[in-house]
Amino acid sequence: MTEVLSGQTPELVIARLRAAIENGQAWYPAxxxxxxxxxxxxxxxxxxxxxxxxxxxxxxxxxxxxRFSRELEDLIPAQERDNLLFRGIAPQELTSDELLAFLGEVRYRQYLNYFYGITVEEALLVVTQSEVRKEHRSLGVRREGTVIDEAFVQLYERTHDEMLDQFRREKRYSKTSTIKIHQLKEFTYWLFKYRLLHSEKARVASDTNKSLNYLKKYARRLQQKSG
Incomplete structure (x- = not known):
């Protein structure tokens, strides 16, 4: 399997990827x-x-x-590609050891950073907002405009805007009315690291399990729809 290499070019990596698929390797492992x-x-x-x-x-x-798919549209089944890109459903299930073998240690660690630091953190925000809404309904109140801030205070002890302002100051990003997609992901990853630093370990573990359970249920629903 391939480790992260120096001296590669995007053109060379994609040429080798195309050759691997054309020579019979399954496109996902390739x-x-x-x-x-x-x-x-x-x-x-x-x-x-x-x-x-x-x-x-x-x-x-x-x-x-x-990015790879845009170069290899002629080699990848459209339905399998769309399931992966838009639903996160891979064409074949791989174990953690298999993913590690294909990605190598560096990329596998970066993959886990994204999964726990962004995917799981986004799920935690969704779940926490849902809990806030449920609490509002039990109290017979409608305060949709405060749901995000209440969720942020529960998780990070500050409102959304307060956390975003601190993130921008630390990263030296300008304060604008819009935020780019990759900066939003970076903000989520920053929130994850902030929460690890400022929360008790037991709370972090509980929140992680809550998010993972939500993601498992969500994945099952997507599988049922695509199947």
């Missing part, structure tokens, strides 16, 4: 091996900014798969 060798943290491609590494630590593997 893409994982290509991800291990991918040399760029970010790039401008086809008029769009691709930020593969969030905070230089978390690998947005789905975004990288999207």
């Amino acid at each position: 893409m994982l091996e290509a991800a291990a060798a991918w040399p760029l943290e970010s790039e401008e491609y086809a008029g769009r900014h691709y930020q593969y590494l969030i905070g230089s630590e978390a690998l947005d593997l789905i975004l990288l798969f999207e």
Whole structure:
């Protein structure tokens, strides 16, 4: 399997990926091996900014798969591609050891950083907001405009805007009315690290399990719909 290599170029990685698939390798494992060798943290491609590494630590593997897919549309079944890119459903299940073997230690660690630091953190925010809404209904009140801030205070002890302002100050990002997608992901990853630093370990473990359970249920629903 391929470890993260220096001296590669995007063109060479994609050429080898194409050759591997054309020679009979299943496209999903071939893409994982290509991800291990991918040399760029970010790039401008086809008029769009691709930020593969969030905070230089978390690998947005789905975004990288999207990049590969744009080069290999003729080799990848459209339904399998869409299931992966839009539903997160891979064409074959791999164990953690198999993922590690295909991605290599560096990329696998970055993949886990993204999963726990962004995917799981986003799920925790969704679950916490749902709990806030449920509490509002039990009290017979309608305060949708406060749901996000109440969830943020529960998780981070500050409102959304307060956390966003602190994030922008630390990262030296300008304060604008909009935030780019990759910066939003970086903000989520920053929230994850902030929560680890400021929360009790037992609370962190409980919140992680809550998020993972939500993601498992969500994945089952998607599987049922796609099946």
